[in-house]
Amino acid sequence: MDAFLPLRSRWPVGLMLPAIALFAGGLAAITRAEMLAAGEIRLASRQAVAGTLAALLTGFVVWPSYRRLWRFAYLGLAGVVVALVAVYFLPPVAGVHRWIRVGPIGVQPSEFAKVVYVVALARWLTYRENFRRLPGLVAPLLLTLVPVLLVLKEPDLGTAMVFPPLLFAMLFAAGARRRHLACISLVAVLLAPLLWSQMSREQRSRVTALFEQNAPEQRPADDGYQLHQAKQVAALGGAWGSWLSGTTVDDPGAYHLPAAATDFIFSMWGERFGLAGQTALIALFALIVAGCLRVATSTQEPFGRLLAVGVAALFAAQVLINTGMTVGLLPVTGLSLPLVSYGGSGLLAHALALGLVLNVGLRADFEVTGEPFRFARRRGRWN
Numbered sequence: 340m341d342a343f344l345p346l347r348s349r350w351p352v353g354l355m356l357p358a359i360a361l362f363a364g365g366l367a368a369i370t371r372a373e374m375l376a377a378g379e380i381r382l383a384s385r386q387a388v389a390g391t392l393a394a395l396l397t398g399f400v401v402w403p404s405y406r407r408l409w410r411f412a413y414l415g416l417a418g419v420v421v422a423l424v425a426v427y428f429l430p431p432v433a434g435v436h437r438w439i440r441v442g443p444i445g446v447q448p449s450e451f452a453k454v455v456y457v458v459a460l461a462r463w464l465t466y467r468e469n470f471r472r473l474p475g476l477v478a479p480l481l482l483t484l485v486p487v488l489l490v491l492k493e494p495d496l497g498t499a500m501v502f503p504p505l506l507f508a509m510l511f512a513a514g515a516r517r518r519h520l521a522c523i524s525l526v527a528v529l530l531a532p533l534l535w536s537q538m539s540r541e542q543r544s545r546v547t548a549l550f551e552q553n554a555p556e557q558r559p560a561d562d563g564y565q566l567h568q569a570k571q572v573a574a575l576g577g578a579w580g581s582w583l584s585g586t587t588v589d590d591p592g593a594y595h596l597p598a599a600a601t602d603f604i605f606s607m608w609g610e611r612f613g614l615a616g617q618t619a620l621i622a623l624f625a626l627i628v629a630g631c632l633r634v635a636t637s638t639q640e641p642f643g644r645l646l647a648v649g650v651a652a653l654f655a656a657q658v659l660i661n662t663g664m665t666v667g668l669l670p671v672t673g674l675s676l677p678l679v680s681y682g683g684s685g686l687l688a689h690a691l692a693l694g695l696v697l698n699v700g701l702r703a704d705f706e707v708t709g710e711p712f713r714f715a716r717r718r719g720r721w722n
Contacts, residue, residue, distance in 0.1 A: 353626065353630050353633075354626075354627060354630035354631070354634070354693070354696065354697065354700075355693075355697070357623040357624070357626040357627050357630070358627060358678055358693055360623055361620070361623050361624070361627075361677075361678040361679050362390055362393075362678050362679070362686075364608065364612070364616070364620065364679065365386070365604065365608075365676075365678060365679035365680065365681075366383055366386055366387060366390070367582070367611055367612075368600075368604050368607040368608045368611050368612075368679065369382050369383045369386055369600045369604070369607075369681050370383040371581075371607055371610065371611045372596075372599035372600040372604070372607045373600070375594040375599070376599070382600050382681050383681075385681075385683070386681050386683075386686070389682075389683035389686045389687065390686065392683070392687060393686050393687050393689075393690035394690070396687055396690050396691055396694065397690045397691070397693060397694040397697070398694075399694075400691055400694030400695060400697075400698060401694050401697050401698050401701065404698070404702055405642075405643060405646065405695055405698040405699055405702065406640075406642065406643075406702075408458055408695075409462060409642060412458045412459045412461070412462040413459055413462070415455045415458060415459065416455050416456065416458075416459040416482075418455075419448060419451060419452045419455045419456075419486070420485060420486065420489065422439060422448035422451075422452075423448050423449065423452060423486060423489040423490065424489065425439060425448075426438065426439060426448060426493065427492070432445070435493055435494060435495070436492075436493050437449060437493050437495060445683075445684075446684055447682070447684035447685070449486075449490050449493065449495055449498045450498075450682075450684040450685045450687075450688040451684065451687075451688045451691070452486050452490065452498075453498070453501055453502070453505070453653055453688065453692075454650075454653070454688050454689075454691050454692045454695075456482075456483070456486055456502065456505065457505060457509070457646060457649030457650060457653060457692070458646065458649075458695070459482065460479060460482060460483075460505070460506065460509055460645075460649065461509065461642055461645035461646045461649060462642065463478065463479060463482060464479070464509060464510070464513040464645055465513075465641045465642045465645060466641070472519075476510070476515065476519060476523065479506060479510065480506070480523075483502050483503070483505075483506045486502060487499050487502050487503075490502075495673065496670075496672045496673070497602075497660060497661075497664075497672030497673045497674025498674060500656075500660055500672060500674070501653065501656045501657055501660065501674070503527070504652055504655070504656040505649055505652050505653060505656065507520060507523075507524075507652075508648055508649065508651070508652035509645055509648055509649050509652065512635070512644065512645060512648040513641075513645060546670040565596075565597055565598075565603075565671060566664075566667055566671055568595060568596045568597075568606075569596060569603045569605075569606045569665050569666075570606070570665075570666065570667060571593060572593075572594060572596050572599070572603075572606045572607065572609070572610050573605070573606040573609035573610060573617070573665070573666075574609075575593065575594070575610050576609045576610040576611060576612065576613040576614070576616070577613050577614070578613050578614050578615060579612075579613040579614075579615055579616075580609070580610065580611050580612040580613030580615070580616050581610060581611060582611050582612055582613075582616075583613070594610075598673075600680070600681040601675055601680050601681050601682060602661070602664075602671070602673050602674065602675060602680070603665055604675070604676050604679050604680045604681070605617070605620070605661060605662050605665045605676055605679075606665055608620055608679065620679070621658070621662070624654060624655075624658045624677075627654055627693075628651045628654050628655050630696075631647050631648070631650050631651035631654070631696050632647070632648070632651050634647040634696050634699055634700040635647035635648045635651065635699075637700065638699055638700070638702075640699075640702075643698075643699035643702070644699075646695050646696070646699055647695075647696050647699050647700075650692045650693070650695060650696050651696075653677075653689075653692060654677055654689075654692075657674060657675070657676070657677050658676065658677065660672065660674050661674050661675065661676045661680075662676075677689040678690075
């Protein structure tokens with residue numbers, strides 16, 4: 340009767356409603372980006388179709404018990420690694436190897452890699468205690484290093500930047516010692532020059548663009564131009580956005596923003612809904628992260644708890660990186676905004692992640708005893 344458990348349980352509406360609101364606002368922002376580009380409303384239509392598929396995927400993921408993922412966690416990670424390798428043997432799209440295309444349908448494996456990585460790491464950390472010692476952290480680091488290096492080679496710096504926060508958040512939730520995490524952070528800082536030497540010229544230019552100064556009347560070029568336009572488009576929305584005020588400027592070039600519907604959707608959200616809308620967007624994401632953590636603290640089963648913490652870290656890291664690059668606090672990395680940016684792969688991946696958290700929240704019927712997490716069976720087997 341476990342399949343019917345969701346029908347008898349209390350659905351976490353506080354987690355679902357913010358996700359729906361973000362998707363709806365994202366559709367409006369994508370439509371606005373196409374309107375300003377004087378093009379057809381095609382991306383918004385595709386995103387609406389992807390949203391329908393995402394809703395079906397969420398329902399599908401919620402139905403069977405999440406504990407069945409236990410046996411497929413490593414197999415899923417291996418499949419994602421194969422897909423990340425396969426993109427290099429396929430023709431590039433816009434000069435990068437990120438997609439696997441079958442006819443008109445394109446799939447971006449790196450989007451799903453983040454979710455599968457959370458599942459695999461949650462399994463690794465659930466019933467082990469060696470990660471409480473510094474040598475025991477080697478295996479989780481290697482588990483992280485493989486997808487990070489493959490994603491960096493695509494190149495996709497933004498997605499690669501998401502994995503370290505996931506690792507640290509899940510290690511902390513599992514009980515890793517703080518001094519060990521501090522040592523790893525120090526080593527990462529010391530290795531930063533090595534990372535810089537391995538970055539491409541384009542990736543370096545995105546970092547240096549943060550520190551370039553231009554005269555007020557001078558419009559920056561190259562990577563600085565995109566950052567300048569992102570700030571300007573967001574500022575054009577004012578306090579309440581063009582949705583309420585209806586005011587626009589006469590210069591169409593002021594609204595020109597590359598990747599407006601994807602990487603810089605936060606700017607388009609600001610133009611459409613203003614500063615108030617951007618504040619509401621951050622609040623909605625905060626509700627999602629808080630909802631995931633609430634599920635993590637309410638469940639008594641360690642695997643599910645780590646899944647919820649990982650998804651919370653996934654949303655928090657992506658929102659901080661995306662909004663940070665939009666306002667000029669972080670380098671432009673090409674990372675989408677979850678549930679808001681255009682892109683079927685990203686939308687489906689984050690719907691999958693939320694579905695896992697909903698699944699955990701509906702099946703909190705296991706106990707935690709001792710240190711570290713220990714499995715106390717009630718039924719004698721996984722469901």
